[in-house]
Amino acid sequence: MEIRLKSARRYVEEIPTRLRVVGVWGGELTEGGQRLATREQITQMMEELKFRGDFGETLLLPVSASGGNEPEFVMLFGLGAKKRGVSLETVRKAGAKLVAAITKLGFKEAVTETFLAEKFGKKEASYALAEGAILGAYEFKKYKSDPEVKRLRLWLARSSGPAVDRAEIVAEAVNYARDLVNEPPNVLTPAELAERARELGRETGLQVMVWDERQIQQEGMGAFYGVAQGSANPPRFIQITYKPRGKPSRVLAYVGKGLTFDTGGYSLKPSESMTTMKSDMAGAAAVMGAMRAIARIGPNAEVRAYIAAAENMVSGSAYRVSDVLKSLSGKTIEVMNTDAEGRLTLADALTYADREGAEAIVELSTLTGACVVALGQGIAGLFATDDRLGKEVQEAALRAGEQVWPLPLEEDYRELLKSTTADLKNVSGARHGGAIMAGLFLSEFTEKPLVHLDIAGPAYTTNPHSLGPAGGTGFGVRTLVEMVAPGIAEE
Numbered sequence: 001m002e003i004r005l006k007s008a009r010r011y012v013e014e015i016p017t018r019l020r021v022v023g024v025w026g027g028e029l030t031e032g033g034q035r036l037a038t039r040e041q042i043t044q045m046m047e048e049l050k051f052r053g054d055f056g057e058t059l060l061l062p063v064s065a066s067g068g069n070e071p072e073f074v075m076l077f078g079l080g081a082k083k084r085g086v087s088l089e090t091v092r093k094a095g096a097k098l099v100a101a102i103t104k105l106g107f108k109e110a111v112t113e114t115f116l117a118e119k120f121g122k123k124e125a126s127y128a129l130a131e132g133a134i135l136g137a138y139e140f141k142k143y144k145s146d147p148e149v150k151r152l153r154l155w156l157a158r159s160s161g162p163a164v165d166r167a168e169i170v171a172e173a174v175n176y177a178r179d180l181v182n183e184p185p186n187v188l189t190p191a192e193l194a195e196r197a198r199e200l201g202r203e204t205g206l207q208v209m210v211w212d213e214r215q216i217q218q219e220g221m222g223a224f225y226g227v228a229q230g231s232a233n234p235p236r237f238i239q240i241t242y243k244p245r246g247k248p249s250r251v252l253a254y255v256g257k258g259l260t261f262d263t264g265g266y267s268l269k270p271s272e273s274m275t276t277m278k279s280d281m282a283g284a285a286a287v288m289g290a291m292r293a294i295a296r297i298g299p300n301a302e303v304r305a306y307i308a309a310a311e312n313m314v315s316g317s318a319y320r321v322s323d324v325l326k327s328l329s330g331k332t333i334e335v336m337n338t339d340a341e342g343r344l345t346l347a348d349a350l351t352y353a354d355r356e357g358a359e360a361i362v363e364l365s366t367l368t369g370a371c372v373v374a375l376g377q378g379i380a381g382l383f384a385t386d387d388r389l390g391k392e393v394q395e396a397a398l399r400a401g402e403q404v405w406p407l408p409l410e411e412d413y414r415e416l417l418k419s420t421t422a423d424l425k426n427v428s429g430a431r432h433g434g435a436i437m438a439g440l441f442l443s444e445f446t447e448k449p450l451v452h453l454d455i456a457g458p459a460y461t462t463n464p465h466s467l468g469p470a471g472g473t474g475f476g477v478r479t480l481v482e483m484v485a486p487g488i489a490e491e
């Protein structure tokens, strides 16, 4: 759906459109509804029809306009009960549900009040509502022969213009990341991902550098190359840099797992597990989305993104179980499972980011099924080698409305990664604690403060969710942006 948001300072009744949306919270009309000329008529209808305003519930009422700015229709939009669990996430979800409800009825223009602005503040509510609307309007119709494109112009009455602008930048970047994840893997090969990064650079002015398979080998990225060597689609190492105008306040690295497809290699995945594996580059997509928004917002930190893009395939040249790879760090790794490939590609990316001078590293990867077992589909696992950085990312995620939860890097387990043949092995062999083992493995490759977000659960969904359709979710973009550029800056 093509959505255009219009932020207006004016009250809802001052913007003449055929459809006016007012909230119903705790069974009562919210602020904008109180001032409707047809208020009494509407309250009566609510009672007669027993409309309680459960969250997302809508009621479309034709109103007998008495001229002036009165609309032809009022849509009551339920915001739920007043008591438990109301947060900005309620407003965000309302934004998404609202655009769906309006377009389903065939309206191309509407005005809505900025829900719950009295409770959360005008800026906060505007941000959440706008973000939800743009995320909710997302569709991926590129490969449909005859797509139906709906259009909507939505006025946000009494909203904050800067907050809506910011929400647009961030939500558009999330949708950009979703697009990358949703591309089929025969289209989005490592070379194509690199091409998209170059395009991003041309559009935003970000610096982009790409290494091909020859340079990757020459530089000594043996762990990364080992994973990539079985595919006819050669790997790419992608670097994207954002530099602020003045002296940077800090230098951060964002690293994203970039497996454009993961078959598991010779430790082959069963076919049902493979059906979602085009999403194994969702970490890379999140990092690219974040860079896109960061370039447009212009924070004071320098941010360097690194993506080791490869495909994990089976062929005569593919790596085997028992192969020993030499990583960029110099550490040798015995491959005990070719499906634990992400950590091998990330090992070299982390070493590289560290050597290039990052002060801290935030890394995102669809790394383990074990993390999904632990936290479910909605929550990312957060592993930190440094408490302060861990807290910083956790707080950014909370403000951004993305769910992360800390898991421990248990030092006692580290010895399980020792190999008799090489310095390390890529899996422990123990059946438990898989997400922790993966985090511990990554922590072998940098001494800098590191946060690893295992996004295997929230990166991709096979069902529609409250902020978008099935497919890539763009998880991580909002947190990464929030971290360097807090959305609602403290006053």
Ligand code: BES
Pocket: 262, 264, 280, 337, 339, 340, 341, 342, 366, 367, 368, 369, 370, 372, 427, 434, 456, 457
């Ligand atoms: N890409 C997968 C992890 C994954 C699983 C992502 C489910 C999204 C949904 C990763 O490369 C992988 O296969 N990990 C293995 C590790 C194991 C071999 C130690 C896994 O989780 O089974």
Ligand code: ZN
Pocket: 262, 264, 338, 339, 340, 341, 342
């Ligand atoms: Zn794998």
Ligand code: ZN
Pocket: 259, 262, 280, 339, 341, 342, 366, 367
């Ligand atoms: Zn993988």
